[in-house]
Amino acid sequence: MSVNEVQQNKEVEQNWEPKILVFACTWCTYAGADLTGLSRLQYPPNIRILKVPCSGRVNPQFVIKAFQKGVDGVLVAGCHPGDCHYTSGNYFTRRRFLLMRRLMEYIGMEPQRFQNRWISAAEAPKFQQVITEMTEEIRTLGPNRKLRDDQW
Amino acid sequence: MVDLTLEIRKTAKELLEKGEAKVVLGWEKGNFPYSTTPVFIDKPEDTERLIWDEYCINNLALYMLDYKHLDGKVGIFVKGCDSRGINRLVQDKQLDREKVILIGLSCPGMKDEKKAKELGPNADIPMAQKCQDCRYPDPVVYDVFLGEKQNKKVPEKIDTSDVEEMETKSPDEKYRFFTTNYEKCLRCYACRNVCPACNCKECIFDQTATGWLAKANNVSNNMFFALTRAMHVGGRCIECGECERVCSVNIPIMLLNKKIIKDINFLFGDYDAGLETEERLPLGGYDYTDPEEFM
Amino acid sequence: MLVVLKAKLKDILNTLAEEYKVLVPAKIEDTSKFISYKDNVDIILDENVKLSPKDVFFPQTEKMYKMKTVKTSMELENITDEAGKKLLFGVRSCDMKSLDCFDQVFLTKGYIDEFYKNKRDSVVTIALSCSQPMQTCFCSAMGVDSQKAVGADVQAYDLGDKIGLEAISDEGSKVIELIKGQLTEEGAEVPQPGEFYLKVDADGVSEKLNGMFESPIWDDVSKKCLNCGACTYVCPTCHCFDISQEVRGENVTKYRCWDSCMFGEYTQMAGGHNPRPTKKERVRNRFMHKLNYFPDRYNMLLCTGCGRCINVCPVNLDITSVIKQIKEAE
Amino acid sequence: MCENCSCGNDHNHDHDHDQNVLIPQRGKIINIVEETSDTKTFSISTIDDKKPFDPQPGQLGMLSLGNVGEAIFSVTNKGENHIEMAIKAVGELTNALHEVEVGQEVGIRGAYGNGFPLDFCKGKDLLFIGGGIGLAPVRSLIMHCIRNRDDYGKLTVIYGARSKADLCFKEDLFENWPKVPNMDVFVTIDREEEGWDGHVGFVPSYVEELALKPQVTVVCGPPIMIKFTLPGLQKMGYADTDIITTLEMRMKCGVGKCGRCNIGSKYVCLDGPVFTLAEMKDLPQEY
C-alpha cells in the first residue's frame, strides 16, 4: 500500500473531496477567476482562493505549511511573464518554484499535487480548465498524507 | 603535514606578535588521535597548540560571525571549503573582507572521524564523504598561502549521481526514504549552526511565535525544517558538507542540498557558490529566458 | 548464574514479548536506539546505542492534555498513556544511572511529574554489563559501575557468546520466572570491565566549581561551541523541556518537548531580557549544572560518562577536557 | 520540611499528589481592572466559583489561554473565591490576555514558589518599595498584612512609576491603604506632570530622602530600580537578611522540572521567587 493509501479507506467512505488551495495574484489570476465567474464558466467547487498581491509574495514555505495542515493540492498562479503588475515579481516566482517543485517531487510528493500556472485576467477558460483538471488529477490520487501533520 | 604544522605555528605567531591579528583561528588536537577541535589563539605562546593533520575537518568560516564586532583583525586558516565559507559570509555582508587575514592551506582531503571511531585509529581510515565530493581543495581566496597548491584535477561539475539515483525512484519510495531519515531528526540544529550559509541573526525556526515551525518533533515538522532549510541555502550552499558531517543521527542532508545545486545548474546555468562575492545569487535574480514550465 | 546463548536471545525476547512490550537496542537507519522488539530487528549487543533510552520515559514530544476552546469556554481533557508494561532490555549502567538522575528531578522536591512517573512505573529494566568500553566512555570516572547497574530489575552480564542473568528486584524475579525454562545454570563469574581509553579524574570537581562561576575558563571553553542542541539531546541525563501547544481551530493539544539550555531562546523572557544571552553563559550553565548545581541539589553528578556528547559534538567540545581544565584552573 | 507529604520539600504546600501538577484547573476570569494602559488586573476563580488555590503572599500561579499559551505570574491578592494577577502586556500571551473579556475561561494552576517569609516578618515594621508593575508581588504581602493587621508593626509603602498614567493599583494607593491604621503610603513619579502635585523623582532617591527605618524591607521593581535602591538601603543600615526581593526568570513548568529558571542550583519557581539579599549574594549573578 502506498503512503497515501494507508489511511485512505476511512476517508473515502466519508465522501472525501479534494481540498485545493490556490494562491492567486490580485492582478491576473484573481481577476481571471473573477472573469470565470462573470462568464459563468463552471468548475469543481474544490478550490479555495487565497489572494496575494503578487505571485512573488508566495513563500514556498506557505506551500509546505498548507500540506502540513492538510490540503490535498496547492496551485500557485500569477501573471504571465512580462505581464507582472510589479514588473518582475513573477520572474522570481518562476525561479523559486522551478526549484521548489523539483524539490517537492524529489522528496516524493506527486507533481500533480503542487502545480504552477500563469493565468491572466483574460483567461477565464484557462482558469476553468486548470482547476477542473487539477481537481480531477487529485481526486484520482486520493487524499494527501504526505507531509501532513496529523498526529494531534 | 608536520612541516606545515610548524609553518602554521610560525605564521600565527608572527601575526599575533606583530599585532596584525588579534586572534588566530585554527585547529588543535582533540582527545583522540582522530579528533581535532577548533582553537582560538590570542597569545603568541599558545600558537604551539595549532596543528595541521588529516583530521582538521571543521570549517572554521562560520566562527567569523562571532568576531563581527571585534576591533582588529582575525587570522584564520582556510582550506578550500573554509575559503568558500568566507566568501559566503562576505557576500552575505556578514564579514568585512578587510577584517580577516586568510591563511590558505591546500587540503589533501580529511579522514572520516566517525569511521575512525568505529574502526579504531590504526585502521585504514577512508576519506570523509565531504572531502570525497570536494572540488576545491585549494582555497579560492587567501592573503597568505602556506605549503604547495595541489592544483588537483577535480571534476568540473558536482557529482550528483546519488541525487539522480534517488530521482529515479517512485514517489512513495522517495517519500519513505526521506521520512524515515527525518523521523530520526532530533532538531538539535547542529546542521544549521555549523553552516556558513545559515548566518541569520534570528533563524525562523527559533521564532516560535510566528507559527512557521512548532517545537513539537514529528516527521511533518522535521520535513518542514529540512525543506525550508534546503530552500534557504539554495544557491548559497558552498558544498562544504559540514551539515551532513555533524548530524548526530546521520541524515544524508547533502542529498537535499545537492538536489538544489543540480537543479540550479540545470535551470539557470552552472553556479558554484562561494567562489566570488559580487555575482548575483541564483535566487536573487532572474532571467527572461528561464525555463518556462508554468504554462 | 543463569545463562543463555546470545544466539538464543531472540527466543527469550519472544517469550517476554508475550507479557511485555519489549524494547531492545537496535540499529536503525544509520543510527541506533531502543525500539520495539520484532523478530527482524537488528539488535546490537557489542556497544551502547547512539541515542539514549531516555525517550522511553521522557519522549521528545509528549502530549499532556487536550483542550477544546469554543468562544470563551475551555474544556480540558486528559490523555491516558497506552496501557501495559514495557520491558527495556539491554540498558547499560550509564543509562540506568541516568534514570536515577531523572527520578531525582521528576519525583522529588515536592512535586511529582505524573507523566514521567506513569511511564517509569510501567517499565521493567534488564541492564546489561559492558565487556569493552567504547572509546568515548568514561562512566567509571563518574562513579558508575559498568558491570552492575543501579536500579535495574534484572542485571545481565556479557559473557562472550552468552549472557548471564540475575534478578535484582521482585519485578526482576518475575521476569526470570517467565523465561526460566530457556535458561541454564552455570558457574559464571561477574566479568571484569575492560580498560577505558579516556582517563578522567573527576574527584573534587564539584567542589572546585563552587568558586568558578566567574572563571575565565568559560570564555575559553565556550568559544568553539556552536550552541546546537546535539549534546543535550543525546545526553541521557538532560531533562529540560518546553511546554507548547498545537492549535487546530477549537482543538488544542498541550505538549511538552525536549528543550536545550544551549538555545538562546531557552531563557529569553517575554519582555526581551535574557539572563544567559551568549554562548558563554549557556555553556557555563550546562557544565555547572552537570558538575556543580545538580550535585549541590541532588547529591549526584548529572553526567554518567556515557560519552555520547563527545561522540556527537560537531566541534569536539569534550566534557572530559572541560573537567580537566576545571581541575587545572587556578 | 513539608508536613503534607514526604516529598522532601523544605516548605509546606497544599497540592494533591493524585492530581497531575502540570495540568491546570479550568478557571474563568471574573473581573478585569485596567490599571494602566498596558497593565490589567485579572480576578480568576475556578469554573465552579471557587478559589483555584490558596496562595501564600509572594507565590506564583500559572495562567493559560487555551489557544495561545501558558505563563507564570505572581499572585497579587486573593479573595474568598478568587485570586488576582496583575499582568502587563509584553508578549504573545499577555497581549492576548489583554483582549479577553470577563467570562473568558482560562487554565490556572499553582500555587508555586516559596512566598514571603511571613513568620520572619511577623511583628515587625515593614517597608515596601515598589516600582511600576513591580508592586504586583509586594501587593499580595501588603494585603496579607492588612488582613492580619494586628500581626504586623507599622506598614510603609514607597511606590513610584514613570508617570501618573503608569501607576498601578491607584485605588489602593490613594483610597484604601491610606485609611489603614498605622500605614503610610508615599507615591512618586519620575517626571513633573500636569495635574500631579505629589512627589517627583526616582524611587531610589525618594527612599533615601525619606530615610525611614522600619525593620524589614521588601523591594520589587525593574532591575535598574533595585540596583540603585539597594546601596541606599544598605547605607541606611539594613542587614542583607532584612532586605527581601523577588526574582524573575522564564518558566515553563513552575515546579522545578523543566530546568530553565535556575540561578545556580536554585530554581526560581521552587526556591524563589522570594529571596533575601543575603540569599541572592550566594547566587551567581545570572538573572
Add this chain to the structure above:
Amino acid sequence: MKRVGVFICHCGTNIGGVVDCPKVAEIAKDYPGVVYSVDNKYMCSEPGQELIKKAIKEQNLDRVVVASCSPRMHEPTFRRCVENAGMNAYFMEMANIREHCSWVHASEKDKATEKACDLVKMAVAKAIMNKPLQKATIPVTDRALVIGGGIAGIQAALDLANAGHVVDIVEKEPSIGGKMAQIDKTFPTLDCSACILTPKMVDASSHPNINLITYSEVEKVEGFVGNFDVTIRKKARSVDMSVCTGCGVCMSKCPSKVDSEFEMLLSKRKAIYTPFPQAIPNKPVIDRDNCTYFKTGKCGICQKVCTLGAIDYTQEDEFVVTRYGAIVISTGFEQFDHSVYGEYGYGKYPDVITGMHFERLINASGPTMGKIKRPSDGKVPKNVVFIKCVGSRDVAKGKSYCSKTCCMYTAKHATLVTEKIEDSNVYIFYMDVRTGGKGYEEFYNRTREKYDAQYIRGRVSKVFKQGDKLIVRGEDTLLSQAVEIEADMVVLATAMVPQADASKLAQKIGIGYDKDHFFTEAHPKLAPVETHTQGVYLAGACQGPKDIPESVAQASAAAAKACGLLSKSEMLTEPIISVVNESICVGCGLCVPICPYKAIDLKTISERDHGKTIERLVADVNGGLCQGCGACTVACRSGALDLKHFTDQQILAEVNALCL
C-alpha cells in the same frame, strides 16, 4: 479576543440563488472571534451598508467580514462603509462568494454553500490578524524634470510650464533639439522639420518656467514620488555661459577641425562648437578630446579671441542636486548599429549610407547645401537603392520589432530623390509596407504612382562594387526571380533603438526596461505613459519606436499626468508596503536587488549589544517607493521583511482556517 461581525450578501439571487446564505451566516457564528453574523439581500445597498454600520456600533465590532462579490468590485465601498462607522478601513475583509463561488458552482448548491463557509472562515481568520493601517500623506515638490531635450521633451516641458509648473530639461548634448533637428523634411506633409521645431526650441528657452540644463546628464536619482532628489552632472563646458553671447568668433578662429556628429560625419566642425547654427542655447562648448589646448597645453586661441573672457579651461564637472515632484523621461532613440550587416557594405563603401545621412545630404543647410551628392566623389547619383528593415524585424541579426517610421521616411526620401534629381531611378527593397497613420497610405501611393519609385519585395543578399557602381543583388520574391541593380548610392533604413545607456538610466531611476532596453510602461493599454515608479512618466521613442506626432502626443499625455501629480501639494500613499523588523534583519541585502522599485536600501544602525555599542546594517524600506508586491519578503530567510496586510501570519492564518 477580537469581535468579528460577518455579513453575508445574497446579491439578489446572484449569490442567494445558489449559496444558502442564511445557513452560511448561521455557521459563521461559531467561527472563532465571530460575535455577530447576518445575511442580507444586498450588502452594498444603502440599507445593507447601514446594517453594517449599525452592527459595528451596537455589537462593538472591531473587525468586519463581508462575503459578497469580488473585492475588486466593492472593496472600496465597504472600506468606506466601515470607516464611516469609525473603524479602520483595513479591519474589513471580503470573502468572494459570487465570482468565485455561486456563479461557478451553480448546479452544486450544497458544495457551493460549503465553499462559501470556508471562504468566510478564511476571511475571518485573516481579519482577526489585520492591523490598522493608515494612508500617509507625503509632500509633493512642484517642480518637474524632463530628461532629454528632443521634440518629446520640449513638448512635455512646454505643456508643464504652461500649466504653471517649473520644469528643468536635462539634455546631454550642447543643444536641445534632438533627432528632429537633424531631419530635413517631415512626412507626410513634407514641411521643413527645422521650421516647425526651432520655434518650439525658442519657446522652451524663453519660457519663464523652463530651465535648460544642456550638456548635462542624470547621475543619481533618490527619493520617491513627489520627492525625487536628482543629482545632475553638468559637464564642463569650458565656456562661461553667463558671459558668452554666442558671437561665434571663437569657433571661426579655432584651428582644430573635427567630424561633425550632427552632420553625420559628412562635414567638419571645430573643437569649440555648437552642434548646428540654430542651437539652443547658442553658446559653444569645447570638445576637450579634440581641443589642441587640452591635448597639448598649447594653442589657447579661443581664449585670446574672446573679448568677454568667457573661455574657462579650468571648469570642472559640476554636480547639482535638485528635488523634483515628477520626472518625464524622453531620451529618444539612436540608430541601430547596422555594421552587423556586412553584406550591405556599410563602412566599406562610402556611398552606402543611412537614412539619417540622407537627411543631412538633402538639407539645405547640410554639408552639400541640399544637393544630393555621393559622399565618395560628389557625383549626383542617378540610381538610388533604398533597403528597408535594416535591423528591424530580424530576429537573427537585429531587433524583433518593427521600427514603425522607416516605411514612411523611405517613401519620403524616394520622393525627394525624384524631385531633386532629374531622370533618377529609385528602387526600394522591402519586406512589407506599413503605412498606418493619417495621410500615410496616400503619401506612399503617391510615391509609387506619381514618383514612380520601384518597390521590390525581397531582401538584399549583397551589395558590392563594380567600377564606380554599387551592384545591389537581391531577390524579388513576388516574381521569384533574382534582381541586380546598378546603383550610384544605397540608403539603409536602419532600425530605431533606445539610447545605448538607456538601461543604466532605467536602473538609476528604478524603472523597468524590456529586452531591447526600451523603457517599460506601467500597462501597455491603460497606462502607456506611466511607469511602475510612481511619478515617473515616459514620452517619445525611449518607450518604443515612434514618429514625431506620436512622440508629441505622448509627451503631452505625460505632461498631463505629471500636471495631475504636481497640482496637489501633498498626496496619499497606499499603506500596504513592506516593513523591516530591524531586530531580526541581518543586513544580508538579498532583498535589495529583488525590489523592482529600488525601494530597499541598507542602512547602518547602532545599538547596544552586551554592553557595547555596535553598528550594523539593516534593510530599510522606502515607503514612498514600495508598491507592496511582497517579492522581497520571500527572499528574506529570517522573515525580517513582511508585507503589511499580507503578513506571513495573516496568510498562515488563512491557510490554517481552510484546513480545520
